[in-house]
Amino acid sequence: MATGREIAQLCGVSVATVSRVFNQPETVNEETRSRVLRVAKELDYRPNESARALSTKQSTMIGLVWDTDHRRPGWRHPYLQDLLIGLKSALSAHGYHLLMLATSGDAREVGASLADPVGYVNMTRRHHLGGLVLIDSGSDAEAFEAFAQSGVPCVALDVAVDGPRATYVTSDNFGGARDAVRHLVGLGHTRIATITGPPGNQPSDARVSGYRAALREAGLESRDEYVVSGDFYRASGTAATQRLLALESPPTAVFAASDEMAVGALLAARAAGLRVPRDLALVGFDDIEIASVVEPALTTVAQDKPGFGVAAAKAIMAMITGGECEGPLVLPARLVVRESCGAVGDG
Amino acid sequence: MATGREIAQLCGVSVATVSRVFNQPETVNEETRSRVLRVAKELDYRPNESARALSTKQSTMIGLVWDTDHRRPGWRHPYLQDLLIGLKSALSAHGYHLLMLATSGDAREVGASLADPVGYVNMTRRHHLGGLVLIDSGSDAEAFEAFAQSGVPCVALDVAVDGPRATYVTSDNFGGARDAVRHLVGLGHTRIATITGPPGNQPSDARVSGYRAALREAGLESRDEYVVSGDFYRASGTAATQRLLALESPPTAVFAASDEMAVGALLAARAAGLRVPRDLALVGFDDIEIASVVEPALTTVAQDKPGFGVAAAKAIMAMITGGECEGPLVLPARLVVRESCGAVGDG
DNA sequence: AGGGTCTATGTAACCGCTTACGGTGGGATC
DNA sequence: GATCCCACCGTAAGCGGTTACATAGACCCT
Numbered sequence: 001m002a003t004g005r006e007i008a009q010l011c012g013v014s015v016a017t018v019s020r021v022f023n024q025p026e027t028v029n030e031e032t033r034s035r036v037l038r039v040a041k042e043l044d045y046r047p048n049e050s051a052r053a054l055s056t057k058q059s060t061m062i063g064l065v066w067d068t069d070h071r072r073p074g075w076r077h078p079y080l081q082d083l084l085i086g087l088k089s090a091l092s093a094h095g096y097h098l099l100m101l102a103t104s105g106d107a108r109e110v111g112a113s114l115a116d117p118v119g120y121v122n123m124t125r126r127h128h129l130g131g132l133v134l135i136d137s138g139s140d141a142e143a144f145e146a147f148a149q150s151g152v153p154c155v156a157l158d159v160a161v162d163g164p165r166a167t168y169v170t171s172d173n174f175g176g177a178r179d180a181v182r183h184l185v186g187l188g189h190t191r192i193a194t195i196t197g198p199p200g201n202q203p204s205d206a207r208v209s210g211y212r213a214a215l216r217e218a219g220l221e222s223r224d225e226y227v228v229s230g231d232f233y234r235a236s237g238t239a240a241t242q243r244l245l246a247l248e249s250p251p252t253a254v255f256a257a258s259d260e261m262a263v264g265a266l267l268a269a270r271a272a273g274l275r276v277p278r279d280l281a282l283v284g285f286d287d288i289e290i291a292s293v294v295e296p297a298l299t300t301v302a303q304d305k306p307g308f309g310v311a312a313a314k315a316i317m318a319m320i321t322g323g324e325c326e327g328p329l330v331l332p333a334r335l336v337v338r339e340s341c342g343a344v345g346d347g
Numbered sequence: 348m349a350t351g352r353e354i355a356q357l358c359g360v361s362v363a364t365v366s367r368v369f370n371q372p373e374t375v376n377e378e379t380r381s382r383v384l385r386v387a388k389e390l391d392y393r394p395n396e397s398a399r400a401l402s403t404k405q406s407t408m409i410g411l412v413w414d415t416d417h418r419r420p421g422w423r424h425p426y427l428q429d430l431l432i433g434l435k436s437a438l439s440a441h442g443y444h445l446l447m448l449a450t451s452g453d454a455r456e457v458g459a460s461l462a463d464p465v466g467y468v469n470m471t472r473r474h475h476l477g478g479l480v481l482i483d484s485g486s487d488a489e490a491f492e493a494f495a496q497s498g499v500p501c502v503a504l505d506v507a508v509d510g511p512r513a514t515y516v517t518s519d520n521f522g523g524a525r526d527a528v529r530h531l532v533g534l535g536h537t538r539i540a541t542i543t544g545p546p547g548n549q550p551s552d553a554r555v556s557g558y559r560a561a562l563r564e565a566g567l568e569s570r571d572e573y574v575v576s577g578d579f580y581r582a583s584g585t586a587a588t589q590r591l592l593a594l595e596s597p598p599t600a601v602f603a604a605s606d607e608m609a610v611g612a613l614l615a616a617r618a619a620g621l622r623v624p625r626d627l628a629l630v631g632f633d634d635i636e637i638a639s640v641v642e643p644a645l646t647t648v649a650q651d652k653p654g655f656g657v658a659a660a661k662a663i664m665a666m667i668t669g670g671e672c673e674g675p676l677v678l679p680a681r682l683v684v685r686e687s688c689g690a691v692g693d694g
Numbered sequence: 695a696g697g698g699t700c701t702a703t704g705t706a707a708c709c710g711c712t713t714a715c716g717g718t719g720g721g722a723t724c
Numbered sequence: 725g726a727t728c729c730c731a732c733c734g735t736a737a738g739c740g741g742t743t744a745c746a747t748a749g750a751c752c753c754t
Contacts, residue, residue, distance in 0.1 A: 001472050003739095013704085015741075018741095019742060020742090046472065047741070048475075048741065051739070051740035051742090052741055053709095054395070054741075077428065080428050081423050081424065099408070099444055100431070100444060102444050125348050126394065126396045290636055293637050293640065294642070295642040350709095351711065361733070362711075365711090374732075375733080398710035398712090400711095402713085402739050403712065403739085404739075
């Protein structure tokens with residue numbers, strides 16, 4: 001690889017000038033600049049990122065904190081791939097790259113884990129990362145708080161954080177859930193239950209609030225027995241539905257806080273001999289791929305999946321360049337009506 | 348952040364000694380070493396990766412080449428998430444991180460794209476990456492070849508590459524397909540068709556070979572009209588199936604080279620008033636999440652998804668440390684029998 | 695003509711770590 | 725007791741950039 005020094009020699013200028021050509025082009029004479037650029041192109045010069053980072057104490061990398069170790073096996077993030085696509089393309093536009101931080105330690109003690117956010121933060125400093133993207137991995141709000149407080153620009157997904165240079169992006173969980181339940185209400189249901197995510201999980205809590213709000217609006221009482229908690233996984237949706245169906249006055253419609261749980265509910269209904277949507281209407285949340293494929297296709301609340309990545313990237317870049325961080329970013333959540341709610345084709 | 352110099356001063360040693368403590372511990376006196384380590388711990392010292400990389404011309408990062416830009420919208424890699432989990436955990440064990448390289452250019456010409464592998468390769472040198480992981484993104488075999496030839500250790504997924512320090516990891520597509528079709532043969536089918544991936548796609552080609560081999564074994568003739576090509580997407584599965592059903596002597600069983608296409612086939616069958624598996628048996632490939640959820644659940648060939656990541660990481664690390672690169676790694680592909688082939692519970 | 699300004703460039707220190715090379719002291723060897 | 729070896733450690737030269745500061749010339753003004 002050609003170095004700046006070589007270019008300098010070939011052009012008869014100093015390395016400082018070469019550096020300036022790339023960093024403050026306006027300060028160098030038109031003719032000199034083009035000469036340097038030409039030679040640089042000929043030599044296929046690429047500035048050494050390590051040297052640059054060492055010198056400026058700033059790299060062109062953003063860290064991705066995604067803890068996979070403590071997950072339940074079988075768990076899949078509902079929209080990781082789209083998120084990455086969005087993140088990557090938005091960061092690319094600024095010349096930034098995404099660094100997936102290693103989580104477990106090794107002999108050299110590179111390690112970091114959510115249990116030890118300090119480790120991550122130090123990784124961040126080690127690599128002079130420009131910022132951090134935190135992917136919600138359950139109920140790690142406390143751990144995330146440590147990141148947010150560290151002063152490193154960071155944006156969390158699906159969990160509210162507070163810190164000097166921290167924001168978060170999340171869907172309009174409240175609104176999405178409210179719309180879903182409104183739709184059910186509009187279809188004539190009065191006994192509407194909900195299956196929630198794990199207690200304390202923020203998106204889940206917001207969805208429950210939306211559910212409650214829609215009931216209130218409609219003048220329907222909200223019964224505690226109709227709010228049963230799951231954990232976002234499919235099996236919990238099945239179990240929750242079984243409990244609901246065993247009630248003295250079982251619901252005629254269920255709003256599940258995740259598509260996985262909605263599928264679980266579907267299985268439970270099927271097992272109980274109920275037909276969906278005729279005997280039990282179902283609405284999910286997330287709009288994962290499965291949603292459109294199950295029989296009947298799942299009515300659900302879709303999130304702007306790549307939008308998460310794009311929004312996160314924008315927020316990070318804003319903090320890096322501007323310094324000020326924006327307030328929480330909430331993305332629209334849109335009800336997509338399919339078959340499981342009994343209103344095919346309706347909006 | 349504490350630097351090596353600070354530690355050196357506090358310990359009354361030179362920076363060289365501090366460096367040695369971390370890189371060649373055996374060359375430094377027991378007592379000195381523990382003193383340095385203690386102070387390092389107190390100061391929460393973390394070596395500066397940029398400086399280290401600059402000095403050694405080797406970073407602890409592996410590049411991930413995953414071109415999302417030229418993809419059809421809506422396309423999702425069948426097992427990206429598992430792949431990443433596997434990759435990440437295996438790399439972490441060696442203290443390595445995964446860098447998702449930006450693909451599109453910006454003002455600073457950081458850019459790189461599969462169309463310009465040289466760009467990526469330069470990114471690689473810029474960051475002193477230890478190696479590259481190439482994710483198959485269609486039929487980019489030619490582009491990948493350029494990476495493989497660049498001399499950077501690289502391992503490709505699902506596409507054979509050849510180069511001084513390159514290997515690839517793939518499933519036993521041939522064996523998996525053969526098992527699938529054998530199973531169909533064992534069920535009594537004699538008119539078995541296949542829906543392939545895009546022509547030239549290596550996993551697809553191997554699956555077709557497996558299909559042919561199983562027919563040959565069974566003494567069944569392989570008719571050209573029974574081999575219709577798709578593109579891995581769902582819609583192509585539907586279209587292909589329609590063509591197959593319109594044949595004079597339509598098949599009674601279809602082996603699709605991807606689950607997405609199998610689902611497409613399912614839809615086509617349903618639309619044609621056929622019941623699966625009674626009127627048409629179906630087997631897919633990949634075992635994506637959808638497979639177990641559709642009605643009827645899809646019999647398919649499962650790949651060892653996290654295994655891809657782990658194998659890729661191992662191969663890379665072997666090349667980095669050992670120098671020699673291993674031959675192609677082929678992971679087992681296992682037939683999982685569900686309902687769509689008509690042999691529930693059977694092995 | 696002398697002084698002030700502005701532009702374009704060079705000089706050199708520095709970022710934090712690695713490593714080749716050389717030096718020191720103590721024990722073993724003859 | 726001179727020699728040699730070895731374990732341990734320091735000195736200093738990089739790695740390839742960035743940037744504060746200095747310099748030099750051109751131009752304008754009084």
